[in-house]
Amino acid sequence: MRISHEFAAARAAAQHCQELTAHGMARGPRPEERAALLSAWRRDLARILAEDLSPLLSGDRLEVTVSEPESLSGKAALARIGPIAANALLRVGGLGGASGETALLTFDFATAIALTDRSFGGDGMLTASPPEQLPRSAALLAEEIAAIIAQAITRASLGDEAPPVGAMTSGEVIIRSESAARLKPFDPDAGAVLFTLDIANAEGCEWRCLLAVAADRMERLLPVPGRAQPHSGSRTLRPPASAAAAPFAAIPLPLHVVLAEVDLSLVRLQALTPGECIPLTMGRQVPLMLGDQPIAHGSIGTLEDRMAIRLTRFSAEGTAS
Structure with a gap:
């Protein structure tokens, strides 16, 4: 005996048009949500930098502000930086084995020299006539600060999650050059966002640097909603800067x-x-x-x-x- 049954659907299956499905999958945060995430990222980055840069700058009590982003073309961003500066291409972010994103950090020569002076106990005031070539000590100090800023961006972007060892790519300096265009941080014809980082101490010194990111990469640097954000209690304390420690210990002095x-x-x-x-x-x-x-x-x-x-x-x- 063969028993067969015929089943009929209780109701018609839902049909979704391809355009609606694709739009729903690609939808990111709403503009107001993105603005809130960007504001939180800037606030956390400023707080982390104030803590992490202090030991390098003679233990100063620092106040750091990260400006609102300025949207402009990559070509205009490179023009703002100028043909010669202390530039560093950074690798930032990266979670779950991802390689992270790239960003460009730049100091003018006068700021790099003033920060170096402060790191050695000087007053850190900017000079009116910086040299045409950056001294080796200032170049090393700028690279050290760039590495700290790269790590701070990563912490601000990823929060205090503790992924398995090797899963998170820490912020680092990939390469540095006095020519920002040579580093090719973004397409000159594409969009870029530019942040101004202002660092000040209680003695009235102010130092400024620029952070530039390709517009299409900035979204991936914002914190994910629901992820624990950085707080000062979990940070790793850095030892005070010392002339007998890297990167200054190897500088030859005649x-x-x-x-x-x-x-x-x-x-x-x-x-x-x-x-x-x-x-x-x-x-x-x-x-x-x-x-x-x-x-x-x-x-x-x-x-x-x-x-x-x-x-x-x-x-x-x-x-x-």
């Missing part, structure tokens, strides 16, 4: 010893000819100089058939520096 000094009149100087002898009086203690600054004194002698200086005392200014 020193010289002044054996004797002699005064000559302009008439005598103009009359000098090859073969003349000038008597020198060498003191018992000679200075060891760093530029024009004496950092120590010592006595002259020999060591393994070579002249040498035995250090006997350090100047008060040399010890402090």
